Amino acid sequence: MTQRRGTPPGDRGRQAPPRSGAPRSATGRPAAGAGRPTRQPRPSGSAPSGRTSAAARPAGGRGASGGSATGRPATSKGSAGRARTTRDPRGATQGLPPRQASRPAGPGTASSAPSRPAKARPAKARPAKARKGGSGGGKPPRSKPLSLGVGHPRRRARFLMIAICCVFSLFAVQLLRIQGVESSAVSAAALGSRTQKVTIPAQRGDIVDTDGVVLADSVDRRNVTGDPLAMAEYHKTVNGKRTQVGLSGAAADLAPLLGVKAADLLDVLNKAAAKDSRFTYLAKDIAPTQWRSIESLGIPGVFSERTVRREYPQGTSTAPLVGWVNSDGKPGGGIEQLFNSALDGKPGLHVYERARDGSPIASGEGTDEPAVPGQSVKLTIDNDLQWYAQNILAQRVQETDGLSGDVVVLDVKTGKVRAAASYPSFDPSNMRSADGYLQLRPFTEVYEPGSTSKVITMAAALEQGVVTPTTPVTVPPTLERAGRPFRDSSPHGTLNLTTAGVLAQSSNIGTVLIGEKFSPEVFRQYASKFGLGQTTGVGFPGESRGIMAPASQWKGDQRYTVLFGQGLAGTAIQQASVFQTIANGGVRQPVQLLEGIDDGDGGWEKPADDRTPQRVIQTDTASQLTRMMQSVVGEGGTATQAAVPGYQVAGKTSTAQRYDSELGRYDGTTASFIGYAPANDPRYVVAVTVQRPRKGTYGGAVAGPVFSKVMSFALQQARIPPTTGGPGPYPMTAPTAPSSSPSSSPSPSSSASREKQ
Helix, strand or coil, rough: CCCCCCCCCCCCCCCCCCCCCCCCCCCEECECCCCCCCCCCCCCCCCCCCCCCCCCCCCCHHHHCCECCCCCECCCCCCCCEEEEEEEECCCEEEEEEEECCCCCCCCCCCCCCCCCCCCCCCCCCCCCCCCCCCCCCHHHHHHCCCCCCCCCCHHHHHHHHHHHHHHHHHHHHHHHHHHHHHHHHHHHHHCCCEEEECCCCCCCCECHHHCEEEEEEEEEEEEEECHHHCCCCCCEEECCCCCCCHHHHHHHHHHHHHHHHHHHHHHHHHHHCCCCCCCCEEECCCCCHHHHHHHHCCCCCCEEEEEECCCCCCCCCCCHHEEECCCCCCCEEHHHHHHHHHHCCCCEEEEEECCCCCCCCCCCCECCCCEECCCCEEEECHHHHHHHHHHHHHHHHHHCEEEEEEEEECCCCCCCCEEEEECCCCCHHHHHCCCCCCHHHCCEEEHHHHHHHHHHHHHHHCCCCCCCCEEEEEECCCCCCCEEEEEECCCCCEEEEEHHHHHHHHHHHHHHHHHHCCHHHHHHHHHCCCCCCCCCCCCCCCCCCCCHHHHHHHCCCCHHHCCCCCCCECCHHHHHHHHHHHHHCCCCCCCCCEEEEECCCHHHHCCCCCCEEECHHHEEEEEHHHCCCCCCCCCCCHHHHHCCCCEEEEEEEEEEEEEEECEEEEEEEEEEEEEEEECCCCEEEEEECCCCCCCHHHHCCHHHHHHHHHHHHHHCCCCCCCCCCCCCCCCCCCCCCCCCCCCCCCCCCCCCCCCC
């Protein structure tokens, strides 16, 4: 029988609606066998789908049981009597009545009338429609693929699901990295972002004098800082009500404690806030008591930095000697620089966790590495003597309208420096106002010493045996050597002097006559033994070794000028050391400036010093020189103003032409006096130098009074009793002029000697 294509076989999922005139069951459902024919597999050799063969057509025509009145084919073979099944929602299979092979005749249908043979019409092939729940034999037709657009809900859902999976995958990888692979590094970075490190400044060691008087010390100070963003949240009680006063209120409360105007302080805060800066300095270098008052206000965002300020109680009297410390804690000169390795401590470190507003987190981690204070340094300086020498020197330089001056006091027996004054001075606590020469002149300023160096010539002559203190020397008015004339400071005729008289009268001509009796190399050797041309070994910052060329390099008249202190240069400390050697019986003691360094147990430890005392001349020679120099301050000498009442003094004046390096020529004089007392048992050497005095010229008149006052103060302070008795000075004049003494007649073209006295 003929089967229509397009109906899925075994379509049990749903039934076709009954056709018009088809018999129905009592329930209203189509009668059995009246449904649409089901699709069956085509038997082998059957006609193509959609066509009905003549053999399969029923013989009875329309009214036959094999077809309906409308001529539609009956149900497919084997479908009658086969029960359909369906699955209810609970999964149970229910039986349905089998489809009927034909539908009963409806009203108005003459089923018994003979039927007319139906015309065979070719069945049109229709595409099969898939039905839900359809099942049956054979392969179901292939459905057309479903095309989904971008905006299709299923595609959007799929895309969102993929995106969410990717995001969560990234989260998972990042979580694994943070918590697993790099957990330590991430934790350390987080801790570092909230960790603050604050350097704890180390207390610098003190500088004290030989009696423990403080010359320099350190005090705690504070710098006040502000966080404008945190300070903007400042609240305080106003008229019984908690009110936010912000930056203006903070500035108003801080200004009186800081000693500034509230408007100026508010301007600083506003400028920092405009830059989104969370740090600005509100005040620097305030006392700890001031900070405690500020802290009690409870202003958020206001903090302090601990600093150390260097103070110098003795002010200008010790400034060039002690030196200073810059704002960054670096030494600028003097003892501060010389012993910085001992004075400078080791800073500490305070580490803590801070909140976003900058305040410390109380429960956070923190460590403290305490600062190690520096060691104190004890000097050989006597502060009282230093103060007195500084003030007397300053007064004299001002009286004589001098350019500068210095004073050195040495202990004869030990070589210790008891005072080293330098004028002009400065305030080491206010270095912004300091100008001019800031170094210690006795160690750093070089000048031609002049007649004070004549003692070296006399010492060499006595040691070589070419003269004695009483050897007669005929001194002509002028003396020509190296193609030029030499004269003394004051015009005179021919003088009959002794060697002692030549020294006491400070005769340049007489010194040349004595000094030319030994070779230039001999003088150079003795000058070197006395310490010229070399530093003292103290290591003072900026110390000069002076100028002392080898004898082989002397040119022209230098072979003669060096005999009276011109053509060479040195420092005041070198000249003082020369006289210390003579006063100490010919033994040169190394200059000492350091008494000791704090050992941490209340004692003082002196660093190792490889310098040792050196004998320069014999004791007898030193005694002879002492007696020769006693005549200098006596009647007829050149420095009666240097006498010290009650004490015998031995010393020497100098008035040398001063070379000005800035002008490139000689300008003015260098007036000085160096001596020691008591002459019979020397205790101190005092060297006084005044550069370029305008009111006064000669060393005896300009520097002598300073020597007298400083020496008198030093002897009385040390409780040295006045001296009496002892050998007196040598005679200065010879009874008769020796025939062997050289002489020279005056020359109208003679020039003045550069050494005047």
